[in-house]
Amino acid sequence: xxxxxxxxxxxxxxxxxxFAVPGVALxxxxxxxxxxxxxxxILPMATIxxxxxxxxxxxxxSWLRWPALALGLALPASLxxxxxxxxxxxxxxxxxxxxxAPQPIALAGQVGVEIIRNASHHPDLWNTKGVRSDFYxxxxxxxxxxxxxxxxxxxxxxxxxxxxxxxxxxxxxxxxFVKATDAACHxxxxxxxxxxxxxxxxxxxxRQPAALVLDLNDDRIxxxxxxxxxxxxxxxTRTATAYAGASVEAPVVxxxxxxxxxxxxxxxxxxxxxxxxxNAGGGFLFxxxxxxxxxxxxxxxxxxxxxxxxxxxxxxxKTPGTEHNIFIPPPPDAQDAAYVASLLxxxxxxxxxxxxxxFAQVVNGWxxxxxxxxxxxxxxxxxxxxxxxDPSIRLFFWxxxxxxxxxxxx
Numbered sequence: 001x002x003x004x005x006x007x008x009x010x011x012x013x014x015x016x017x018x019f020a021v022p023g024v025a026l027x028x029x030x031x032x033x034x035x036x037x038x039x040x041x042i043l044p045m046a047t048i049x050x051x052x053x054x055x056x057x058x059x060x061x062s063w064l065r066w067p068a069l070a071l072g073l074a075l076p077a078s079l080x081x082x083x084x085x086x087x088x089x090x091x092x093x094x095x096x097x098x099x100x101a102p103q104p105i106a107l108a109g110q111v112g113v114e115i116i117r118n119a120s121h122h123p124d125l126w127n128t129k130g131v132r133s134d135f136y137x138x139x140x141x142x143x144x145x146x147x148x149x150x151x152x153x154x155x156x157x158x159x160x161x162x163x164x165x166x167x168x169x170x171x172x173x174x175x176x177f178v179k180a181t182d183a184a185c186h187x188x189x190x191x192x193x194x195x196x197x198x199x200x201x202x203x204x205x206x207r208q209p210a211a212l213v214l215d216l217n218d219d220r221i222x223x224x225x226x227x228x229x230x231x232x233x234x235x236x237t238r239t240a241t242a243y244a245g246a247s248v249e250a251p252v253v254x255x256x257x258x259x260x261x262x263x264x265x266x267x268x269x270x271x272x273x274x275x276x277x278x279n280a281g282g283g284f285l286f287x288x289x290x291x292x293x294x295x296x297x298x299x300x301x302x303x304x305x306x307x308x309x310x311x312x313x314x315x316x317x318k319t320p321g322t323e324h325n326i327f328i329p330p331p332p333d334a335q336d337a338a339y340v341a342s343l344l345x346x347x348x349x350x351x352x353x354x355x356x357x358x359f360a361q362v363v364n365g366w367x368x369x370x371x372x373x374x375x376x377x378x379x380x381x382x383x384x385x386x387x388x389x390d391p392s393i394r395l396f397f398w399x400x401x402x403x404x405x406x407x408x409x410x
Contacts (some may be wrong), residue, residue: 005050005057012047019043022282025272041269041287048076048268079266082286086232086263090293093229093259097239100255102304105244110155111211113148113307116248119161119358122218125236125260127295135216135238135298138365139339140358141177141200143312144298149179149200150310158205162217166353173356175343176205188341190379191334199335201342209246212305216240216298231286235260240296242305254305256296262288319372331373332366332380340366341383349392360393367398376407385409 019025019040028036052075055068121136137143140159148154156178164173177200185192185199192199220236227234242254264286273281299309315330322328340363349355355363367387370380384407388399 002057002060005053009047009050009054012043012050016044016047019270020283023273024282025270026281029272040272041267044268044270044284045076052076079264079268082231082264082266086261087291089229089232090259090261090263090291093227093232093234094257094293097237097257098255099257100252102242102301103244103253104304104306105212105253107153107211107306110153112156112158112208113154114158114160114210114213114246115145115216116160116162116213117216118218119164121238122220122236124220125218125238127292135240135296136218139362140175141339144302144309145177146200146313147299147309147311148302148307149177150198151308152310153307155179156203156208158210161356161358164356164358166351166356169353171356173358174205175359176203177201178203185334185338188338188345189334189383191337191377199338201338202346203342204346211244211246212307213243213246213248213250214240214302215243215248231264233262233288235262235290238296240298240301242301254301256301257293258296259293261291263291265289319374322372328372329369332369334379336366336369337380337383340387344383344386344390348390354394355390355392360395363387363390363393364395364397367396367402370407371398371401371405376405381407381409 019028025040028039052072053069055072056065059065059068117136120138135144140161141149141157145157145159148157156176158174158176160172160174162172164171179198180188180201181198182195184201185197186194188199188201217239218236219239221234237260238258240254240256241248241252243250244253245251265288267287268284269287271281271283271285303309313335316333318328318330343359343362349359354360367384370376370384373380376384384402387393388396388409
């Protein structure tokens with residue numbers, strides 16, 4: 001048994017040292033069409049285990065063989081401690097950012113709320129469960145905005161987008177939303193009844209001060225900004241902060257942070273480098289998996305602050321035949337049409353560059369979803385035709401497809 005062990009140890013060690021030479025692992029992967037990817041981790045882990053057994057093999061005829069075996073296996077076993085170390089460091093980093101539990105605030109009558117947010121979430125900062133999130137949405141007035149307005153305490157919501165853009169020029173933009181009823185909803189979209197309807201509409205912004213400011217921020221952290229916290233590697237942070245006043249200078253009444261990071265998973269592998277980036281690899285690395293701290297429960301926090309929320313707006317069922325296609329969205333409802341109509345009713349954009357990307361997408365996003373609505377109502381047709389006359393939108397991406405479906409404005 002001893003001779004095969006030493007032969008295997010020598011072969012695995014030689015192959016491990018060979019694969020650690022820059023470029024070798026990458027070449028092997030290319031010429032095996034990627035089929036040897038498991039070898040990048042199996043070979044170094046097997047070599048580590050064989051070396052861990054060496055003290056026990058050398059002391060095989062002595063009473064020291066068991067202590068030697070325990071001592072040797074302590075090295076590979078210690079790799080299993082790294083994920084827990086990273087998780088503890090993540091919790092420490094969250095605590096260092098001074099989270100604040102929601103503190104109820106006294107609000108007299110109906111109030112205004114301003115939400116400052118990114119135009120969209122950063123694609124690298126995603127939660128592992130594919131659930132509809134109330135933290136960000138595709139529309140300026142996303143889930144939380146709608147639920148605040150239907151909760152009964154909030155009269156208006158101002159959405160400020162800190163990283164909106166006009167084509168490629170970054171800009172801060174904003175819009176004000178109000179809850180409307182009955183005739184106002186029917187005027188926006190005739191698909192609403194003349195009585196008993198409620199809806200949310202774009203409204204002129206008179207710049208009234210808000211009673212509460214909610215700042216939502218995604219911060220992608222690149223290596224040159226990363227905090228030294230090995231074995232944790234930061235990917236980014238998501239922060240929600242509430243201020244009891246009209247600006248971010250007001251007292252903080254809530255702050256929560258979610259950390260996105262990668263951590264070692266207990267395996268050691270070769271650095272295979274990568275194609276197209278000039279990285280030939282070489283040496284060893286700790287295999288890593290993505291991890292996150294618990295997501296921010298924004299709805300619960302806002303409720304705890306003293307602002308009741310209405311129920312989430314349900315989505316319409318997907319068009320038959322598209323139920324299992326994740327790239328086809330559900331068709332729009334009357335509320336989606338009302339957003340477009342009320343935006344158009346405010347008139348052309350005062351900015352000579354036209355509508356910003358986020359607000360042009362209110363129209364183009366509705367057009368995209370309208371392709372999957374059957375039948376398209378007369379109210380939808382009227383709003384579609386009106387949207388094509390908006391001089392503030394330079395490109396309509398889906399208009400031709402809708403015309404091909406027979407949606408004419410003649």
